[in-house]
Amino acid sequence: MLEVKDLNLYYGAIHALKGISLTVKDGELVSLIGSNGAGKTSTLHAISGLLPISSGSLTLDGRDLRKVHPNKIINLGLAHVPEGRHVFARMTVEENLLMGAYIIRDSKKIMKNLEKVYSYFPRLRERYKQLAGTLSGGEQQMLATGRALMTDPSILLMDEPSMGLSPLLVKEIFSIIQTLHDSGITILLVEQNAKMALAVSDRAYVLETGKISMSGPASELANDDRVRKAYLGA
């Protein structure tokens, strides 16, 4: 279980996260929605240690994440698909995937995970030798997701996986998220596409200028007037 309590984060004088609390239980798919600049990415960066927080607690299965070096967080079974993909552009598709398994020394296990990722994303297998920088946006998203799956994570943070994709690819990405959820992976999903996110999630949090303004079962939020007005364009 991932637990975030009273999280405060500053960029210099800017108070970006103002006392955020949220939990993601094992096996849950929880989404975090909110408009531009609400603090969604900052929240994920704080969890995976990429940004220092000024106060609050972050625990994963009872372990204090603040005491873990950022590059060791992946060893706890937490993988992060960052906003904007962040694939290694000058490396091939397969090299990117192998980097995802950097912490694994057992080459048999790496090969097994690579097979699994290729079965999730057949398109990556077809393009295994292509430089990641030359992939389309949708393919890069698949690669970033596949790379994060290379360690068999128990919890996945996903930051706007549908950003910049065509409607067809958005559907494809969400169906993969659904598949991952069904396979038992815990997911914290950040999305601006609130409609799709609420449709696949168990629960959701709404973030507004650094604060959680609403939370509850996804289906309830999807029917809430305020949410419909602000995020579902209804």
Place this chain on the structure above:
Amino acid sequence: MNTFFQTLIVGLRLGSIYALVALGYTMVYGIIRLINFAHGDFIMVGGYTMIFTVPVALRLGLPAWVAVLAAVVVCSLVGIGTELIAYRPVRKKGTNMTALITAIAMSLFLENLAQAIPSIGPNPKVASQIFKAGGIHIGSVTMEYTTIITLVLSAVVMLILYAFTQKTRLGRAMRCVSEDKAAATLMGINVNSTILLTFGIGSGLAAVAALMYMAQYPKVYTTMGSLLGLKAFVSAVLGGIGIVPGAVLGGIVIGLVESFTTTYISSSMADTFVFLILIVVLIIKPAGIMGKNVGEKV
């Protein structure tokens, strides 16, 4: 025709020295986007280390070139120390400009520190013969042993470096850190220690370059790295800074330009041509010969 081949060989030899030094610039630039102005002075550090360790090696009954191992270790440690003491703290707090000025300061610091050490001092020291004199003759073209050693050794070092960055786990980690530090961290890569490793390798190469330089010009002085470093830096930029094969190509090109200008035009024009080539290439291709932009798509 013989003059041509002789000039070609001299150019390749000079070029491989530039290439080795250029690799140090390019590796560090690739990983932290800093032009490490102190890199040229690491050559001087390597040179003096050999001056002091060659006699020790000989006294122990070892061949003189064994001293290069000591120089590699010393240069690597100086490179790592520079990153730890000077660059890392500045990078955390300052801007790119502060980092650049720190690099220039580091260069001047090393040169002046060396002069202040009594057993080094401001006067040049003559290096003893490290490799056997003589050479082989093919027709009327002479290949000195030192030339053969320089060419072979630099080719071997470069191949090993290439294999390391392409095929090994640590080498791949280095490439990841140079592309995207946040993503590298998410993969479980320790960014800081990878940067240290890069400094260690890049600076170690300067020691190998010092060996080859001294085999040709057996003189060591505290500013010996300035012009050599500058030309190697030009090589790195010419090839495309941050790109490992680019540094090799740039070094060879600069070496050839210098050698052919010296033979066929005038030795006093050699440096002019080197910089002229740089300017022309950068106007046509600002990212350098092998530079290209593989951007991330959004």
